[in-house]
Amino acid sequence: MNKRQFLQATGAMGLSAIGGAAYSAVTKPLVKLADTAQPIAAREHEARIARAQSLMHAQGIDALLIEAGTTLVYFTGVHWWRSERFTGAILPAEGELAIVTPYFEEPSVRESLLVGGDVRTWNEHENPFDRVAGILADRGLKSGKLAVEDTVRHFIVDGVQRAAPDFAIVTGSEITRGCRMFKSPAEIALLQTANDVTLAAYRHVYRQVDGGMRPDDISALMNEATTALGGTPSFSMVLLNEASAYPHGTAQAQTVKPGGVILMDCGCAVHDYESDISRTWIFGEPNKKQRKVWNTVKRGQELALETATIGTPAGEVDDKVRRYYESLGYGPGYQTPGLPHRLGHGIGMDGHEPVNFVHGEMTRLAPGMCFSNEPGLYIYDEFGVRLEDCLTITDDGPRLFTPLSKSIDAPFG
Numbered sequence: 419m420n421k422r423q424f425l426q427a428t429g430a431m432g433l434s435a436i437g438g439a440a441y442s443a444v445t446k447p448l449v450k451l452a453d454t455a456q457p458i459a460a461r462e463h464e465a466r467i468a469r470a471q472s473l474m475h476a477q478g479i480d481a482l483l484i485e486a487g488t489t490l491v492y493f494t495g496v497h498w499w500r501s502e503r504f505t506g507a508i509l510p511a512e513g514e515l516a517i518v519t520p521y522f523e524e525p526s527v528r529e530s531l532l533v534g535g536d537v538r539t540w541n542e543h544e545n546p547f548d549r550v551a552g553i554l555a556d557r558g559l560k561s562g563k564l565a566v567e568d569t570v571r572h573f574i575v576d577g578v579q580r581a582a583p584d585f586a587i588v589t590g591s592e593i594t595r596g597c598r599m600f601k602s603p604a605e606i607a608l609l610q611t612a613n614d615v616t617l618a619a620y621r622h623v624y625r626q627v628d629g630g631m632r633p634d635d636i637s638a639l640m641n642e643a644t645t646a647l648g649g650t651p652s653f654s655m656v657l658l659n660e661a662s663a664y665p666h667g668t669a670q671a672q673t674v675k676p677g678g679v680i681l682m683d684c685g686c687a688v689h690d691y692e693s694d695i696s697r698t699w700i701f702g703e704p705n706k707k708q709r710k711v712w713n714t715v716k717r718g719q720e721l722a723l724e725t726a727t728i729g730t731p732a733g734e735v736d737d738k739v740r741r742y743y744e745s746l747g748y749g750p751g752y753q754t755p756g757l758p759h760r761l762g763h764g765i766g767m768d769g770h771e772p773v774n775f776v777h778g779e780m781t782r783l784a785p786g787m788c789f790s791n792e793p794g795l796y797i798y799d800e801f802g803v804r805l806e807d808c809l810t811i812t813d814d815g816p817r818l819f820t821p822l823s824k825s826i827d828a829p830f831g
Contacts, residue, residue: 451618452648455611457689458495458604460532466493466597467515467533473596474511480562481554482509482590483578485570488767489594491690495532498523504546504574510557518549547574547581554582565590595772599764600786606810608691609766609788613808613819615649616686616693621830627701631674633658633667640684649686649693652769657681662698663802665759665794676702679801685769692769694790695820696806699829708803711795712826715803718742718793719822722761722775726783726791726809726816733779736761739793740777748795755797762790765808787811791818 470493474482484490485506486498496517498505505519505527516536519527524539531537538549554564561584566575568591579587601609622643627636633656641651657664658672662681674680678701685694698715700708718739725738739761743749748756760776763769765788773781775789792806805823809816824831 448618448622448643448646450646450648451615452611452688455608455648455688456604458608460495462602462604463493463495463533467509469597470509470593471511473593474509474565477592478563479565479588479590479593480511480559480585481557482565482567482593483507483550483570483574484509484567485574487569488690489567489569489598492594492598492767493533495530496527497530498527500571504577506570506574508550508553510554510559513557516553518546518553520546545577545581547577550578551581554585559585561585563588565593567591567594591772598766599772600784601766601788601810602786605691605766606786606788608689609693609808609810610819612649612686612688612691612693613695615644615647615688616684616695617820617830618647619643619649619686620682620684620695620697624699624830627674627680629674629676629701633661633672636674636680636682640682644684644686649688652685652687652692653683655683657683657802660799660801662804663796663798663800665796665802665804674701677705678702679708679803681802681804683804683806690767692765692767693819694765694769694792694806694808696792696794696804697823697829698803698805699826704826708801709826711797711801712803712805714743714746715793715795715805716822718757718761719791719805719807722791722793723809723816723818726775726789726811728783728785728811728813728815730783731780732773732775732783732789733777735775736777736779743793743795755795757794758796759794762792762806764788765790783811785811785813 486500490496503520507517509515514536515534518538521539521541540546540549564585565588623639636656637654640654644651657667659678661668661672662679681698683696721739722735725735752758760774762775764771764773773779788810790806790808794804796802808819823829
C-alpha cells in the first residue's frame with residue numbers, strides 16, 4: 419500500500435477529497451502558480467522512446483511490455499487507468515511503438531496519445547494478448563526476450579506468455595529506470611512548480627490553523643489551497659500530538675491543542691509530476707524537548723545535503739544521517755526512539771520512485787536524479803518530528819526545490 423492508498427483508506431485525504439470541507443481555505447485570491455507550467459512535449463516522448471530502444475539494444479532485449487500507468491504516460495502521453503481490460507503498449511527495440519486497447523476505448527485513448535499511431539483494438543469476446551503477439555510478429559519478432567515493466571500485473575504477464583510462448587519474459591526495470599531515473603530540464607521545471615504550489619499552500623494554511631481543528635479540517639484547507647494554486651492534490655496527511663510519533667499516524671482522534679505537535683506531509687501533481695513536502699511545528703510555544711528534537715531532525719536534513727554529492731552511493735546518504743542520530747542515543751538502526759524509515763525516496767511522476775536513500779543502496783548519485791530528503795525522529799506515545807524537502811542532483815551537487823524549514827518557531831520563514 420502506497421502513501422496515497424493509505425491516506426484514502428484511513429480518511430486522511432481530507433474533507434475536500436470527498437466533496438466537502440469544514441473550512442474554506444481561500445480567504446483571498448491565490449495566484450495559480452501552475453498556470454504557466456508546460457506539459458512534456460511530443461518530441462521529448464519520442465526522445466524517451468529512442469533512449470529506451472538504445473538500452474534495449476545494449477541489454478539484448480527485443481521488446482518492452484508496458485501497462486496503463488505512469489510508465490505508459492512517460493513514453494506515450496496516454497493517461498489511462500488499470501482495470502480487468504488490458505490497455506498498454508509494446509515498445510520494440512526496432513520499429514514503432516504500438517498501443518493495445520479495447521475497441522470502444524480507442525477514441526479516448528487517442529485523445530492523449532502523443533507518439534505514433536499504431537493502435538490495435540480488441541472486442542470483448544477476444545483475447546487482447548493475441549494483439550500483443552501480433553504486434554511482435556509484425557515487427558519481425560517470433561522469439562526472443564520480452565521485458566516487462568515492473569508494475570505490470572500477473573494476469574497480463576501470464577496472458578502474454580501464453581499468446582507468445584516462444585518469448586522469454588525478463589525484467590524491464592533496467593530499461594524504465596535507465597530512462598525515468600534521470601529527469602530532463604522540462605521534468606525538473608514541472609517538479610519545481612509542483613513544489614512551489616505545495617509550499618505556497620502550506621504558507622496559506624499555516625495562518626489558518628486554530629485550536630480544536632481536526633486533521634481532516636486542516637487537510638481540507640490544504641487540498642483547497644493546492645487546487646486554487648493550480649495543482650492537483652495527491653495526498654494531505656495531518657498528524658497531531660501523539661499521532662505524530664507514528665510516521666503514517668494512528669486511528670486515535672486528535673485535535674489541535676496548545677503545545678501540541680502539528681506534522682503535515684503533503685504533495686500535489688502538476689502535469690503528472692509530484693511534490694512531497696513535510697513540515698512540523700508546535701501550536702503555541704515549543705517545550706525544551708520538542709525544540710531539541712526538531713533541531714536534531716533539521717541537522718539531519720543538512721547532513722544529507724552535504725553528503726548527496728555526485729558519485730556517492732545513495733545508501734551512504736541514509737547511513738550518514740543515521741550514524742549522527744545514533745551518536746545522540748537514538749536507534750540503533752531503525753529502532754525507536756529514532757528514525758524507523760529510510761531517509762528518502764526517488765520522486766518524479768510517481769511520488770515514490772527508485773532509487774532510495776536507504777542503507778545498502780549502491781546506485782551512485784548522478785545529475786538528473788531527484789529525491790525526497792525526509793529525516794524524522796519519533797518517540798512513541800509522545801511526539802514525532804519529520805522535515806521533508808525534495809532535491810535534484812546537478813553538476814554542482816544537490817539543489818533543493820524548496821528551502822529548508824527555518825525553525826520550529828518560524829517553519830515557513
